[in-house]
Amino acid sequence: FQAWYGGDFNRLYVEGEGENVQGDGEDAEFESLNLLYSRLIADFWELQGGIGYQGGIATNDYPERYFGVISLLGLAPYRFETDLDLMISDEGDISASLESEYDLRLTQRLYLQPRTEIAVAASEVKEFGVGEGLNSVRVGMRLGYEVTRRFAPYVGAYWVKEYGDTADLSRAGGNNTEDTGVVAGVRLIF
Numbered sequence: 001f002q003a004w005y006g007g008d009f010n011r012l013y014v015e016g017e018g019e020n021v022q023g024d025g026e027d028a029e030f031e032s033l034n035l036l037y038s039r040l041i042a043d044f045w046e047l048q049g050g051i052g053y054q055g056g057i058a059t060n061d062y063p064e065r066y067f068g069v070i071s072l073l074g075l076a077p078y079r080f081e082t083d084l085d086l087m088i089s090d091e092g093d094i095s096a097s098l099e100s101e102y103d104l105r106l107t108q109r110l111y112l113q114p115r116t117e118i119a120v121a122a123s124e125v126k127e128f129g130v131g132e133g134l135n136s137v138r139v140g141m142r143l144g145y146e147v148t149r150r151f152a153p154y155v156g157a158y159w160v161k162e163y164g165d166t167a168d169l170s171r172a173g174g175n176n177t178e179d180t181g182v183v184a185g186v187r188l189i190f
Contacts, residue, residue, distance in 0.1 A: 004038070011038040013048065030054060034069055045074035052087060054128065063127040066090045076100070094122040095130065113142040113154070124165060129173065131165020144187065152187040 004013045013036040036050035048071035055064030067089040076082045083099040101115040119135040140158030147153070159180045162170055167177040 006038070009040045011046070012036070013038055013050075030056070036069060036071060038073070042074075045072065047071070048073060065093075065125075065128070067093075079103070089125070091125075092123075093125050093130075095135075096120050109146045111144050111146070113144060113156075115140045115142065115158075121166075124169075126169060129166065129169050129175075131167070131169050133164040133166075135164070135166040136160055136162045140183070142183070150189040154183075154185055154187065156183045157181065158183060 002015045004011045006012055015034040017031045032052055032054055034050060034052040036048040038046045038048040041047045050069050052067045052069045056062035067087045069085055069087050071085045073083050081101045085097045087095050097117060097119045099117045101113055104112045117138040121130050121132055121135055124132045138158055138160040140156055142154045142156030144152045144154035162177040170177050
């Protein structure tokens with residue numbers, strides 16, 4: 001999820017991403033939860049800074065860490081929405097991610113949204129399953145329908161693959177290094 005409050009030049013963002021696999025007996029966890037101050041620095045580009053959290057939701061079953069976040073969010077040429085994040089944890093671990101998406105209009109209301117995310121890390125953090133170097137690549141596609149400009153349900157699918165040291169850590173823990181899944185949600189604008 002992503003929510004923001006503010007005007008054109010200054011905004012406060014709350015962003016989160018998590019996972020809860022139904023029926024696996026595990027609690028839900030935050031892959032990331034960020035609180036960011038954002039400032040418009042050029043047409044269509046915002047510079048963000050703030051704090052982030054990774055860990056369990058109301059449980060002590062997952063390791064936790066806090067980190068500082070610097071982000072560049074904007075619209076790249078040809079209308080690609082781009083989000084580049086640099087994170088430095090409370091232990092000094094450095095990681096980065098690049099997300100990009102594009103709305104391909106099929107009709108005035110129906111759209112396809114190809115998405116990709118690439119994650120890298122400068123150091124290994126075993127308790128989070130993060131290896132040094134290229135961590136993962138995630139590619140997905142969403143089909144959305146704008147009932148109104150403020151309400152748009154969507155369904156989609158994704159494929160994610162881990163690489164290098166991260167894949168080695170996953171294999172050592174008995175986990176898969178490649179996964180596919182289905183997503184469904186609603187985009188709301190208040």
